[in-house]
Amino acid sequence: MALKIYTKTGDAGNTSLIGGTKVLKSNIRIETYGTIDELNSYIGLVSDHCKEFHSNNILSEIQDRLFTIGSSLACDPDKAPKIKIPDLHEPDITLLENEIDKMNSELPEMKFFIMPAGHIVVSTTHIARCVCRRAERCCVHMHEEHLFVEPLIIKYLNRLSDYLFVLARYLGHKLKVPEIAWKARL
Numbered sequence: 001m002a003l004k005i006y007t008k009t010g011d012a013g014n015t016s017l018i019g020g021t022k023v024l025k026s027n028i029r030i031e032t033y034g035t036i037d038e039l040n041s042y043i044g045l046v047s048d049h050c051k052e053f054h055s056n057n058i059l060s061e062i063q064d065r066l067f068t069i070g071s072s073l074a075c076d077p078d079k080a081p082k083i084k085i086p087d088l089h090e091p092d093i094t095l096l097e098n099e100i101d102k103m104n105s106e107l108p109e110m111k112f113f114i115m116p117a118g119h120i121v122v123s124t125t126h127i128a129r130c131v132c133r134r135a136e137r138c139c140v141h142m143h144e145e146h147l148f149v150e151p152l153i154i155k156y157l158n159r160l161s162d163y164l165f166v167l168a169r170y171l172g173h174k175l176k177v178p179e180i181a182w183k184a185r186l
Contacts, residue, residue, distance in 0.1 A: 018075040028145060032138035033073035039135050040066040042128035046167075049121040052174060055167060058099055062160065065092050069153050073139075077148035088152045096156075096163045103170040114169070115180040122172045129164035132157055 015030060016022055040063055047059040068088055116126030136157040142149045172179060 018071065021076040021078075028138065028142050029073060029147060032135065032142055032149075033070045035131065035135040035138050036066055036070045036073060039128060039131045040070070042124065042131050046121065046125050046128050046164075049124055050171060052171065055171065058095070061095065062163075065156065069156065072150055072153060088150065088156055090152070093152070093156055093159050096159045100159075100163050100166045103166045107166070107169055107173055110169070110179075113182040115182050116168070118172055118177045118180055119175055121175070122168050122177060125164055125168035125171060129161050129168065132161040132164055136161065 017029065043059055043063050043066065047056050047063075050056055050059065065088060072088070116129075117123050136154060139149045139154045139157060143154070169179065
């Protein structure tokens with residue numbers, strides 16, 4: 001018999017961190033790893049729309065790292081040393097930087113602000129970028145509130161949003177979709 005997906009344990013607005021600590025669902029830690037989950041879902045949507053094999057492989061790696069980040073954020077930091085969860089590493093950031101540099105080498109110089117539009121994969125990638133920036137802000141908020149966040153997570157999310165911006169441009173370039181310049185109303 002399959003396990004039921006509903007437990008009813010959160011019906012009063014509480015949930016448990018990894019390690020068993022109960023917190024309100026409005027807790028900034030829950031908001032933060034929920035935003036990471038949302039980002040992961042959008043990365044999946046980008047991948048579903050993306051026909052570029054190499055980019056899809058990188059997106060798959062990113063989704064794995066986002067599960068790692070979500071696990072770290074969902075863990076009670078006081079109990080974390082006793083719990084085995086995956087780690088993020090500096091080479092995860094280097095991968096993003098290398099991919100940004102490779103894509104940028106094929107792109108024309110950006111001479112204007114661009115609209116996040118033009119093709120479904122371009123627009124979806126920009127949405128993922130925006131959610132990534134929100135996740136980064138949530139992590140910074142946690143840090144400001146003296147709640148532990150692995151510093152590498154903030155660095156990774158910052159670089160990931162850069163990667164997603166360049167990926168949106170790169171995918172549009174590969175699809176021969178013209179970038180739409182933002183023209184300020186005067």
